[in-house]
Amino acid sequence: MTLHHREAVRVDTSSPKPLTAARDGFSLNAAVVCEAHERDKLEHLCRYVARGPIALDRLSIDGDGLVVHELKRPFSNGTTHVLFEPIDFMARLAALVPRPRVHLVRYHGLFAPNAKHRHHIVKRTSHTPACDDNPKCAHDSPPTLSGASMSWMQRLRRVFQIEISQCPRCGGGVRVIAAITEPALIRRLLEYTGARAPPAASVR
Numbered sequence: 001m002t003l004h005h006r007e008a009v010r011v012d013t014s015s016p017k018p019l020t021a022a023r024d025g026f027s028l029n030a031a032v033v034c035e036a037h038e039r040d041k042l043e044h045l046c047r048y049v050a051r052g053p054i055a056l057d058r059l060s061i062d063g064d065g066l067v068v069h070e071l072k073r074p075f076s077n078g079t080t081h082v083l084f085e086p087i088d089f090m091a092r093l094a095a096l097v098p099r100p101r102v103h104l105v106r107y108h109g110l111f112a113p114n115a116k117h118r119h120h121i122v123k124r125t126s127h128t129p130a131c132d133d134n135p136k137c138a139h140d141s142p143p144t145l146s147g148a149s150m151s152w153m154q155r156l157r158r159v160f161q162i163e164i165s166q167c168p169r170c171g172g173g174v175r176v177i178a179a180i181t182e183p184a185l186i187r188r189l190l191e192y193t194g195a196r197a198p199p200a201a202s203v204r
Helices: 039-049 086-095 152-160 183-193
Strands: 002-005 020-023 026-029 059-061 067-070 079-084
Touching: 079 086
Parallel strands: none
Antiparallel strands: 002 079, 020 026, 059 067, 067 079
16 A cells, blocks of 8 residues: 655644544544434434445546545645556455344444333334223234335335336336335246347356
8 A cells, every 4th residue: 555645744643523433444523413203314424334445536546556645634644636556446445344133233332122111212112002901902912113114115215216107208206116025926928028038047
């Protein structure tokens, strides 16, 4: 790995920012607050946290075949670009791939599953008045979360900006007729429409 820098720029790091902690190369900022009703702000924060580790528009290959990563902000010593050997860059990307069957999200503090005061900040389940007089109700029927989850069409639109609820030709509405999961029927439909079926996975 090679650091490419311009004239050094001094940055005062003696006084850390409020509500910010840094250790072992990682930093944590707790100054961003989302109120319960600020759903747009919460979505923006979630998208920021779930963003990819590398910005593709800042990657390039130089004349020597090295991978050039342009930093979003220069380092305190003025470094603006980081150069990698291709195999070294791939190794660093591979290190970011999580191991299989490992939880990617862990909750601590008030969000931990058995936290004493978790019920004060976590969305509550819907309450049914008819259960007040029946002590067995809480045990016999599973709790129902208030609010409905998005359909898969809504999720495609929200996450990938793919609109499938509207016909691209006439602009009319489109509704789901059936969800087909049988391979034989899927193959017949693909052959009828002239589309190619996905290749079968090779045996390893």
